[in-house]
Amino acid sequence: MKLWNGTASLIAVAAIFSGAAQAQEGTSDGPILFTNVDVFDGVNEALIEDVNVVVTDNVITQISSEELSVAGGMVIDGEGHTLMPGLIDSHTHLMFSGITFPEVLFQRSGYGMIQGVVIAEQTLMNGVTTVRDMAGDVFDLKRAIDEGTVPGPRVYPSGAMISQTSGHADFRLPVEPNPTITGTMTVPGQKGAGLVVDGVPLMLAATREQLRLGASQVKLAVSGSVSGINDPLDTTQFTLEEIQAAVAAAENWGTYITVHGYNSRAVNQAIDGGVKSIEHGQLLDAATLQRMSDEGVWLSIQPFTLCNEPGLTPEQNAKQAIVCEGTGKVYEAIKSLPDLKVVHGTDIFISPGKGIGVSEEVEQMERLLDWFTPYEILKMSTGNATELLQMSGPRNPYPGVIGRVEQDALADLLLVEGNPLESLDAVTDRDNIKIIMKDGVIYKNTLN
Incomplete structure (x- = not known):
């Protein structure tokens, strides 16, 4: 019987970790x-x-x-x-941690799957019992965790991040053709990492496909990014009609769209389109944050305060410096908006080596001490996220209070x-x- 390489890798890893999953420290037949x-x-x-x-x-x-x-x-x-x-990390990438960008873009899926299993166990052993996975083909890993085959946190999967041509998920080399013109899917698209789509019909198909695979929410990229090679930070991505189409498809399944968005123009267009959750937001102005507070839009933000990372190119670090400068400003603004719905995420990914991707996952909360009390930080990482997780409605894989x-x-x-x-x-x-x-x-x- 011929197996897809990702499935074969997961079976191999299951054998490695089955002892850990079964040797839990305190199983009990009663209360x-x-x-x-x-x-x-x-x-x-x-x-x-x-x-x-x-x-x-x-x-x-x-x-x-x-x-x-x-x-x-x-x-x-x-x-x-x-x-x-248990802690809740509202923005993770289990399948992208422990590996490099070239491995995401050019290598087969098996190694990334194995590293994902390692990362999942270490995430749980950091005290993180639930994650919102914000891009990646994490569906098989989630299934293995839920079945008890391998240890790991609860996973709220988004599936592939959806972006436009020249958007955050468009990591094509200059010689590669445009998939929306040729119909040839990019390698990240084939691996379930990121889809490049243009126009309402393709947006509907891409959103519905993630829901078919089991996404509890679906993620779009509506602005530029730090890691992207084709998308400046100031850009606004997708049209209002494209965003509205994704929102309608998600709402038809009882769930919601969340968006990668840094700048105010892009985020306001997303809110106009019906989006209720924003990832990142480090470049938002006071008026946009006030609008989010007034309209009940969630902010899932990360303490991006390391402004010159050795794993990034000079161009990426230049964008990272802009985001770092905005991080403190937005945190200061958050303090004056007590009704703004805020959760904490790490967005740790592309950190090659065994378990390196989560080595600072919990310590990252300490960066927030420049702006918030321990109580405020822990509330962002626990009780604040309860309502956000429940926004998945009937697509919620773990109904109940978390x-x-x-x-x-x-x-x-x-x-x-x-x-x-x-x-x-x-x-x-x-x-x-x-x-x-x-x-x-x-x-x-x-x-x-």
Whole structure:
């Protein structure tokens, strides 16, 4: 039987990681009772002190200051540590981490799939229990994680990023023909990484194709990018009609469109077209941010403060410097807009080597301390994301409350030493994360 190389790679990796997936630290046939814990619920600034929490199957079923017991289950003495939601990374690329741009553009998919499995496990072991994957053929990896074949976070997949000719996903060499003219799909398109489309009919087909594959939301690129080779930062990409077509296709499936967008003109056109979620936004002006706050449009932003990265070309670093300068300005503006819906993402990708792609995934939150308190940062990474994840409606792969510690919420939990609302070290120092639970299953337990 001949297998597609990505499938064969995933089967091989499954064999490697099946021991890790099955050797979870604390499986239990009955409920799990956490005693003697303080709780950060993902929403409120004050800890709920000295309570007991019961997890039954994959759901939080009780939170009480009274003594509780579970028959036939597991009791974990929390030792006064803090129980909090698992972290949510609202902008990841599991399939693009651990590899280089040439490997994305010119190599077969197998190696990237293997690295994706490694990245997924390390992401989970960083305490990140849910990710929104913002471009890449992550559908098979998500399936393997959900089935328990390999360890990893919950994945909200977008599938291939959709861009126009000369847009963010247009990584063609100068001699390559235009796919919308010749009908020959680019290599990134063939690999499910990024599609180049022009016009309403192709936009509808591309959006519907990602939904067919299982996307929980679909991503368009509506402005220039740092990494792109054909798209200056100031550009506005797609027409209003093209954006409206994608929004209509997503809404017909009960979900939404999110967009890669830096500058105000591009983002305002996207909002005019019905888009309710913006990725990045480091070059937005005050009026656009105010509009987003007034109209309930989400901002998924990343702390791009490293302005000269060795892996980028001089041209890319020149664009990166512009984005870095805008990052601080937008964070300052966010502080004056308490009703703006903001979540934290990392956008870590194209970092070759085993696990390098997530080596700073959690530490990246520390960059935000120049603008926000630990509570504000953690809320962006937990409770703020709850509503955003639920925007996928019937396409939500994990119906329920994620990102909060409350009764009936899904049991994605971290037990950390110290008070994370006073010091981020409680989560950015991995040794302080004593227990990692996802979907009611304990993947790490280093308590005495």
